[in-house]
Amino acid sequence: MSIRLLPPNLVNQIAAGEVVERPASVVKELVENALDAGAQRIDVTLRDGGRALISVTDDGHGMDREELALAVERHATSKLPGDDLVHINQFGFRGEALPAIGAVGRLAITTRQHGAEHGWRLTVEGGEKSPIEPAPTNPGTRVELRDLFYAVPARLKFLKSARSELNAVTEIVERLAMAHPEVAFSLSDDERNILRFHAETTDLIAEAEGARLKRLSAVMGRDFAENAAPVEAIRDGHRITGFAGLPTLNRATASMQYLFVNGRPVKDRLLVGAIRGAYQDFLARDRHPLAVLFVDCPPEDVDVNVHPAKAEVRFRDAALVRGLIVGGIRHALTGAGHRASTTVAAATLQGFSAQSMPSYQAMPMRGPSVAHLAAQAVAAFAPLDPELARPSVRAEAAPETTALRDYPLGVARAQLHGTYIVAQTADGIVIVDQHAAHERLVYERMKDALAATGIARQALLIPEVVDLDQPAAERLLSRAAELEELGLVIESFGPATVVVREVPALLGATDVHGLLRDLADELAEFDTALSLKERLEHVCGTMACHGSVRAGRQLNQAEMDALLRQMEATPHSGQCNHGRPTYVELKLADIERLFGRR
Numbered sequence: 088m089s090i091r092l093l094p095p096n097l098v099n100q101i102a103a104g105e106v107v108e109r110p111a112s113v114v115k116e117l118v119e120n121a122l123d124a125g126a127q128r129i130d131v132t133l134r135d136g137g138r139a140l141i142s143v144t145d146d147g148h149g150m151d152r153e154e155l156a157l158a159v160e161r162h163a164t165s166k167l168p169g170d171d172l173v174h175i176n177q178f179g180f181r182g183e184a185l186p187a188i189g190a191v192g193r194l195a196i197t198t199r200q201h202g203a204e205h206g207w208r209l210t211v212e213g214g215e216k217s218p219i220e221p222a223p224t225n226p227g228t229r230v231e232l233r234d235l236f237y238a239v240p241a242r243l244k245f246l247k248s249a250r251s252e253l254n255a256v257t258e259i260v261e262r263l264a265m266a267h268p269e270v271a272f273s274l275s276d277d278e279r280n281i282l283r284f285h286a287e288t289t290d291l292i293a294e295a296e297g298a299r300l301k302r303l304s305a306v307m308g309r310d311f312a313e314n315a316a317p318v319e320a321i322r323d324g325h326r327i328t329g330f331a332g333l334p335t336l337n338r339a340t341a342s343m344q345y346l347f348v349n350g351r352p353v354k355d356r357l358l359v360g361a362i363r364g365a366y367q368d369f370l371a372r373d374r375h376p377l378a379v380l381f382v383d384c385p386p387e388d389v390d391v392n393v394h395p396a397k398a399e400v401r402f403r404d405a406a407l408v409r410g411l412i413v414g415g416i417r418h419a420l421t422g423a424g425h426r427a428s429t430t431v432a433a434a435t436l437q438g439f440s441a442q443s444m445p446s447y448q449a450m451p452m453r454g455p456s457v458a459h460l461a462a463q464a465v466a467a468f469a470p471l472d473p474e475l476a477r478p479s480v481r482a483e484a485a486p487e488t489t490a491l492r493d494y495p496l497g498v499a500r501a502q503l504h505g506t507y508i509v510a511q512t513a514d515g516i517v518i519v520d521q522h523a524a525h526e527r528l529v530y531e532r533m534k535d536a537l538a539a540t541g542i543a544r545q546a547l548l549i550p551e552v553v554d555l556d557q558p559a560a561e562r563l564l565s566r567a568a569e570l571e572e573l574g575l576v577i578e579s580f581g582p583a584t585v586v587v588r589e590v591p592a593l594l595g596a597t598d599v600h601g602l603l604r605d606l607a608d609e610l611a612e613f614d615t616a617l618s619l620k621e622r623l624e625h626v627c628g629t630m631a632c633h634g635s636v637r638a639g640r641q642l643n644q645a646e647m648d649a650l651l652r653q654m655e656a657t658p659h660s661g662q663c664n665h666g667r668p669t670y671v672e673l674k675l676a677d678i679e680r681l682f683g684r685r
């Protein structure tokens with residue numbers, strides 16, 4: 088057998104295997120090219136989910152005749168002026184997207200530079216280039232790809248239904264649109280309008296943040312924009328910005344987490360792990376926060392050349408980036424104080440209306456339902472100002488008149504079912520789950536104490552002997568030193584048994600057996616990648632749950648008010664350690680609506 092060089096079209100088809108997986112990857116390459124060309128508006132049109140046609144039209148700088156001829160040559164790019172793969176600021180640099188696309192479908196490019204008399208058109212079918220002809224067209228570039236994979240039919244059968252290909256395209260366009268609020272985008276499929284984003288003004292620096300939030304709100308929905316805290320963290324030339332959703336706004340999957348590195352959408356495990364770490368003591372393991380983060384760093388500190396479709400990146404200092412993200416998100420959530428998301432109240436109202444007013448829903452009414460109106464009204468309310476929670480609130484009940492005005496969580500009026508505190512605020516009512524709230528307070532105090540002086544321990548009068556299984560006992564004992572730092576002193580007592588000598592003083596009288604079993608389970612599930620501190624915090628959470636006021640305990644007025652004041656003064660108190668809300672607020676206006684008074 089002799090060695091031979093592969094013909095260029097075969098080389099392009101092989102490259103296409105990496106770059107062009109499905110319609111969404113074609114759209115990604117073409118839209119990135121349009122962005123690189125400085126487009127202000129980009130229109131994407133599909134037929135049959137992209138199988139029959141993918142067309143991307145931009146108003147960018149266009150190409151002249153020579154550039155057009157080169158654009159479809161392999162390894163031809165205008166984006167690496169020097170021969171240096173270190174300073175990559177644009178989406179493109181490999182110079183292989185267009186030739187790869189032209190090798191697997193019928194490609195047509197029509198382009199005109201601004202100020203040129205007319206445009207030029209070139210087609211590539213199965214790798215065969217047509218002569219370049221003059222063509223009438225608007226300034227900018229239109230790239231059309233018909234009959235995707237007609238030249239490599241084997242790959243057609245890997246395509247999914249038109250609907251799921253369209254979904255993948257939609258996601259790509261959304262991601263790119265999030266990073267470029269100043270550019271208008273549209274997407275349609277078989278004449279059906281799928282996405283339409285107007286360009287947001289970003290002329291002033293002050294406008295840029297607002298424009299970004301408007302675009303994020305257009306893509307992710309108003310709930311996110313209204314229930315997210317701004318993130319900003321800078322260190323050593325690395326900057327993290329974006330928005331972190333409040334923990335009470337969570338999902339069953341991580342699909343609402345969007346990450347961008349130097350404006351490039353990425354799906355990077357390091358970054359996903361960092362978000363997980365940042366939220367891990369606010370959310371149950373099977374719930375996922377919503378977040379949009381933009382990492383900006385000098386191009387030489389990140390390698391975007393590790394993945395053919397540029398979906399993954401590699402950071403020179405991964406630990407720095409991870410630390411910035413974890414710190415930035417936590418800081419943002421602390422700034423959000425005791426806020427729980429407005430969606431909680433909206434969901435509550437919806438529940439109320441659904442149950443108590445079936446007759447309304449049965450009526451053949453046109454227009455939005457009462458529940459919908461109420462939910463909208465609630466969503467429109469400005470979140471509580473975290474500064475209100477700051478003043479030196481302490482654990483005593485204040486005089487009635489000032490209290491209503493000054494305290495966001497109001498004055499306690501009653502305890503119901505031994506579990507819920509009902510409080511009156513200046514313009515509504517607040518219902519608090521006392522166990523969930525107290526758990527969070529104990530937890531935050533443990534974390535503070537841990538950071539400051541270590542946690543005070545309390546020796547048990549009679550040490551408790553706890554029977555476990557052997558692996559559980561071993562897991563606990565292997566962490567004995569860390570647990571001791573948290574105030575829990577244990578020793579071995581036979582192969583499957585441990586003896587507990589001291590417990591954290593904060594916990595008071597607690598069910599030691601339950602605590603140890605839960606801790607053993609926790610340790611079994613811990614991700615080894617978590618840092619020691621994060622592990623400790625998680626353990627705090629488990630301990631706090633055991634030490635907090637059980638549902639069912641009667642509280643007097645002073646105790647209830649004390650709990651409310653502490654919540655106002657404590658960061659993260661709007662949710663328990665599992666991301667469930669600790670309180671729900673209903674505004675008078677909404678309650679009036681429920682009763683048809685408005």
Ligand SMILES: Nc1ncnc2c1ncn2[C@@H]1O[C@H](COP(=O)(O)OP(=O)(O)OP(=O)(O)O)[C@@H](O)[C@H]1O
Pocket residue numbers: 116120121124145147148149150157158159163164165166178179180181182183184185186228
């Ligand atoms: N929409 C467009 N407007 C103006 N010029 C374009 C456009 N699309 C492509 N080009 C030109 O064609 C060249 C080749 O594009 P292609 O996508 O194949 O490679 P690239 O973007 O340079 O790198 P990569 O393969 O990483 O995407 C680009 O470098 C650019 O000069």
Ligand SMILES: [Mg+2]
Pocket residue numbers: 116119120178179180184185
């Ligand atoms: Mg490109």
